[in-house]
Amino acid sequence: MRNRLAVKMLRPPPISPMTAAATAEEEGEPLSPAARLFRQPQFNCHIVTILGFGKFISADEMKSGLEATLARHPRFSSVQVTDLSGSDKPRWVPTKVNLDNHVIYPDISDATTAAAADDPVVGDRFVEDYTSGLYHSPLDPSHPLWDLHFLPIRTSxxxxxxxxxxxxxxxxxxxxxxxxxxxxxxxxDYESLPSLPAARRRSAAAVSGFGPWVLLFWIWTFLVYAWNTLVHAFLFVASAFFLKDTRTRIMGSEGVEFRPKRFVHRTLSLDDIKDIKNAMGCTINDVLVGVTSAALSRYLSRSYDGCLPKNLRIRTSLLVNIRPTPGINALAEMMRKGSGAKWGNQMGYMLLRFPVMECEDPLDYIRKGMAVVEKKKKSWEAIFTYISSLVIVKTLGFKVGTILCHRIVSNTSLSFSNIVGPMEEVGFCGSPLVYIAPSVYGHPQALTIHFQSYLNKMKVVLAVDELVIPDPHKLLDDISHSLQIIKDAITRF
Incomplete structure (x- = not known):
């Protein structure tokens, strides 16, 4: 009961009808449907990013850096308000940001700090416990919904x-x-923004010009996309009503969204992942899907005494941003003086099945993963789910849309994402960043796996419900081991 009450505290405060009318006309901007979804108690999602710093940052330095950047962004300097008319249509209203409410330096005992200095594993555990405990300290809805906690404690x-x-x-x-x-x-060069790897685009040289073969190619491509979309749409709809993943030891139980999560992470070699990518002629995301499939197979096989059943249905619910993300330069300009860069949650869902199985050849995990991902690439599933959600909300109401979305996510096993990071070392508020480890809590799943690249490293981050997965570090070991055996296999490929 305490957890549910803590979640309800996040509902934004109401304002008077007169103030709401003035806000709507002069300042307020309505929340997108996806943003409204994340206001619901059963989808009260928070993004948590653990940042490893190379040196200590004072409170003044931190506030100065945030004041010049993030605190100027429209979303990070606005609160969500709802009028008293009962319409429950919240809006973004600009407010003055008091960084004292957002930058937090908690008291850490000298004994803990000294112990971490002698044994960094103590610091690792402290950070895990502290981050997990944030669930019990909800964000104050009278302020912009973000904060930054600085922990002056050494880790590994x-x-x-x-x-x-x-x-x-x-x-x-x-x-x-x-x-x-x-x-x-x-x-x-502290005047330069970080650079990201260029996105790989498919070449159109093979289908340039016009002719009967080109026309047949486009007709065939359309039919492939249409068929894949039809199949995936059917499975998506079925997942909202009766199609559930196999009940395994990684799948959450009822109420998992109302329980705190533990966040653990491990650093992998991005060079090893690239070697596998080049050897297999695929993408980094394909490799990560294959490595995750191998790790889940290894982890789950222990639940079945080493004899993994066939045809296990293990799926991930992927949130796909259907609108191009503003570039770093556009976002930096937005924080300096405002710009026309688009912002907000406009997302569709995709359901991706992980090939969890026993393979004699470790490279089969990559091959199977490539085949699954390729079908997703050749479909309009994310666009279909986005448009469908808008239609459902408009015709049946927002509560019905929330219930259906909750059922779909609850009927899948985990969340999975892969985010591209800078290729060179970057600094934040005057300190170099050692690593970036993003994750999320508040959704109805017991396991979330995030991959984040940075420099020549790939950080894998797990968010787990310890009642379901009491040994998350073993799953990290399985991911590391799976990457190693696949890397060893390409030398014999």
Missing amino acids: EATCVGVFRIHHSLGDGISLMSLFLACTRRTS
Whole structure:
């Protein structure tokens, strides 16, 4: 009961009808349907990013850096308000940001700090416990829905740690990560924004010009996309009513969204992942899907005494931003003086099945993963689910849309994402960043797996419900081991 009451505290405060009318006309901007979804108690999602710093940052330095960047962004300097008419249509209303309410330096005992200095594993555990405990300290809805906790304690990878918490209604994960990176600068040149790897685009040279073969190619491509979309749409709808994943030891139980999560992470070699990508002729995301499939197979096989059943249905619910994310330069400009860059949650869902199975050849996990992902790439599933959600909300109401969305996510096993980070070292508020480890809590799943690249490293971050997955570090071991055996296999490929 305490957890449910804590969630309800996040509902934005009402304002008078007169004030609401003035706000709507002069300042207020309505929340998008996705942002409204994240206001619901059963989808009260918060993005949590653990930041490893190379040196200590004073409170004044932190506030100065945020004042010049993030605090100027429209979403990070607005509160959500609802009028008293009963319409429950919240709006964004600009407010003055008092950074004392958002930058938090908790008291850490000298004994804990000294113990962490002698044994950084103590610091790792402290950060885990502190981050998990944030669930019990909900964000104050009378202020913009974000805060940054700075922990001056040594860990196994960093001199000190920051925990950035942002309510998911402020934006989708990709946009928020892009915004955060727009607040950083290269340590080699503090006037320059970080650079990201260029997105790989499919070449159209093979279908340039016009002729009967080109026409047949486009007709065939359309039919493939249409068929895949039809199949995926059917499975998506079925998942809202009766199609559930196989009940395994990683699937959450009822009420999992109201329980705190534990966040653990591990650093992998991005070079190893690239070697596998080049050897298999696929993408980094394909490799990560394959590695995750191998790790889940290894982890779950222990539940079945080493004999993994066939045809396990293990799926992830992927949130897909259907609107192009503003570039880092556009976001940096937005924080300086405002710009026309688009912002907000405009997302569709995709359901991706992980090939969890026993394979004699570790590379089969990559091959199976590539086949699954390729079908998703050749469909309009995300667009279909986005449009469908708008139609459902408009015709049947927002509560019905929320219930259906909750059922779909609850009927899948985990969440999964892969976010691209800077290729060079960057600094935040005057300190170099050692690592970036994003995750999320508040959704109805017991396991979330995030991958975040940075420099030549790939950080894997798990958010788990310890009542379901009491040994998250073993799952991290399985991910590391799976990457290693796949890397070893390509030398024999």
